[in-house]
Amino acid sequence: MSEKVNMKGKALLALSDLSDEEVLYLIDLSSKLKEKKRSGVRDCLLAGKNIALVFEKSSTRTRCAAAVAAADEGCHAEYLASHDIHFGKKESVADTARVLGRMFDGIFFRGYEQSTVEIFAEKSGVPVWNGLTNESHPTQTLADLLTVKERFGRLQGLKLVYIGDGRNNVANSLMLGCAKTGVNYVNCTPSELSPGKDLVSMASDLASKNGSTISIERNPDSAVKGANIVYTDVWVSMGEEDKREERIRLLKPYQVTMDLMRGTGNMESGELIFLHCLPAFHDFNTEVTKETGAMEVTDEVFESEFSRVFDQAENRMHTIKALFVASML
Ligand code: CP
Numbered sequence: 001m002s003e004k005v006n007m008k009g010k011a012l013l014a015l016s017d018l019s020d021e022e023v024l025y026l027i028d029l030s031s032k033l034k035e036k037k038r039s040g041v042r043d044c045l046l047a048g049k050n051i052a053l054v055f056e057k058s059s060t061r062t063r064c065a066a067a068v069a070a071a072d073e074g075c076h077a078e079y080l081a082s083h084d085i086h087f088g089k090k091e092s093v094a095d096t097a098r099v100l101g102r103m104f105d106g107i108f109f110r111g112y113e114q115s116t117v118e119i120f121a122e123k124s125g126v127p128v129w130n131g132l133t134n135e136s137h138p139t140q141t142l143a144d145l146l147t148v149k150e151r152f153g154r155l156q157g158l159k160l161v162y163i164g165d166g167r168n169n170v171a172n173s174l175m176l177g178c179a180k181t182g183v184n185y186v187n188c189t190p191s192e193l194s195p196g197k198d199l200v201s202m203a204s205d206l207a208s209k210n211g212s213t214i215s216i217e218r219n220p221d222s223a224v225k226g227a228n229i230v231y232t233d234v235w236v237s238m239g240e241e242d243k244r245e246e247r248i249r250l251l252k253p254y255q256v257t258m259d260l261m262r263g264t265g266n267m268e269s270g271e272l273i274f275l276h277c278l279p280a281f282h283d284f285n286t287e288v289t290k291e292t293g294a295m296e297v298t299d300e301v302f303e304s305e306f307s308r309v310f311d312q313a314e315n316r317m318h319t320i321k322a323l324f325v326a327s328m329l
């Protein structure tokens, strides 16, 4: 562990919990752990530890990433779907947190309210990691930054354009992640879906300290000019299904197409990638896209040479592993 960075016992409830140095440290540690796994070394840094994965919402990547990350380092991960335990029904969140804290060395939580993950952190007495809430998705951002760093060899000075639902969990955490690492972040979204003013102001202050900028734009064509990373997410997040029609109406003009990628001016330079946290709607032939028309990226872009979405998905595991190691070792 670097002398300057000591994260033992630390919770990650939102990206704002991490200092700039801690973000860079976790990205670096993730690369090292990734390399270690590739070279076949199994030294079980977390042998004897137990963590609980408490999930209120569905998950493929985050759940599997946490389970494999733990197993790789000799740690046992117990998956607890919230509907399978007494959580919030026969027992308060605070009591569940106190019970789990007596048995586990850490708790990874995915759910709805940010306040729930905060109660876990306050009451459990062990490190708590946010695996997605309505407001934030900090472990996603760590994987995003690792993917960018691997592709470009740097973060500072790049331009990332997030296009779509500008106020969702992924967009919020990514804004802070870019600000903390000197990436210029553009959030391109209709006015109805603008990110919160306080968040933008916090991110702008952090960014200016790191020589980058945060901006909000409405027009996709002008927003993407000079972009190195074009990033999108679903138009309707988990728990917002009743907003589907309105979102499709607002976000249709914000679909990521090959024309939009071309508009970056970086297609020929090789300095351009497409990212998506996944799961993605990218194919007209799925049930949902056929029925609703909700499709944030075309298949052409999703399957193109620019797309790094599966590297990004794999990196969920390496970055979550780094977080576990840094806060439990
Ligand atoms: N990106 C992400 O969090 O995916 P899951 O919902 O599958 O965990």
Ligand code: NVA
Residues within 6 Å of the ligand: 132, 168, 169, 170, 233, 234, 236, 237, 238, 277, 278, 279
């Ligand atoms: N914004 C999406 C991210 C899924 C990983 C959601 O919350 O559903």
